[in-house]
Amino acid sequence: MCCIYNGREKLKHDILRLSDAFEMPFEGISLEIVANVINVNHDSGEEVLNKSESLRGYSYLTELIRIKTTGDVTRDRAIKLAIDQCIAEDVLKSFLQENYEEVANMLGYEYKMEDEFAAKYEDGLEKGIFESARKMLRSGMLLQDVAKILELSDEHIRELKGVLA
Numbered sequence: 001m002c003c004i005y006n007g008r009e010k011l012k013h014d015i016l017r018l019s020d021a022f023e024m025p026f027e028g029i030s031l032e033i034v035a036n037v038i039n040v041n042h043d044s045g046e047e048v049l050n051k052s053e054s055l056r057g058y059s060y061l062t063e064l065i066r067i068k069t070t071g072d073v074t075r076d077r078a079i080k081l082a083i084d085q086c087i088a089e090d091v092l093k094s095f096l097q098e099n100y101e102e103v104a105n106m107l108g109y110e111y112k113m114e115d116e117f118a119a120k121y122e123d124g125l126e127k128g129i130f131e132s133a134r135k136m137l138r139s140g141m142l143l144q145d146v147a148k149i150l151e152l153s154d155e156h157i158r159e160l161k162g163v164l165a
Contacts (some may be wrong), residue, residue, distance in 0.1 A: 002110040003060065004055075006062055011039055057092035079107045133160055 003016060027058045039046055040055055042063035049056045065081035067073050076080040085103060087093050096103060129150055137160065147157050 001033070003035040003037050004040045005037050008061065008066075011037060014039075054092065055093075057086065057095075060091055061086050061107075075156050076104070076108050079104050130156065132161070 005011060016035045016037055023043060038048055040059050042049075042059045044059075061082055064085055065075075065078050066080045068078035073081070083096050083100060087096050095131075128151070128154050131148050132135055133150055133152060133156070134148070137143065143157065143160065146152070146160075150156075152160070
């Protein structure tokens with residue numbers, strides 16, 4: 001089984017194991033699912049990019065979107081600019097010409113989902129830190145000690161003071 005990866009973070013492992021997704025170790029696992037992770041970023045040097053014109057084109061398109069999503073350029077505009085550049089450079093040209101709007105919409109949705117997942121993760125992390133702080137305060141710890149241990153921002157400290165008042 002294979003899994004392709006085109007994220008921005010450096011890969012920590014080139015193999016994914018289903019059992020790694022669980023916090024508590026299971027003894028005597030009777031079935032393990034393992035997937036090889038293939039980095040398909042444009043600059044990854046993966047051999048599969050040389051073997052698949054479609055995958056190489058997709059990789060190049062996503063790289064162009066990242067490059068063009070800077071400054072004042074919106075993500076939707078960067079996607080359209082990248083598609084236009086691929087067409088001009090004969091990268092996935094016929095496919096992109098035939099499916100221009102569908103590809104632009106799909107890529108826009110894909111990037112929005114990525115942002116939404118990141119925001120939910122940050123929100124969950126923030127709620128967890130805040131809840132830990134509240135528990136520490138209820139146990140009798142001083143606010144300045146809690147703030148130092150959890151490396152709370154001034155905003156979090158003000159919020160905690162409001163809850164305590």
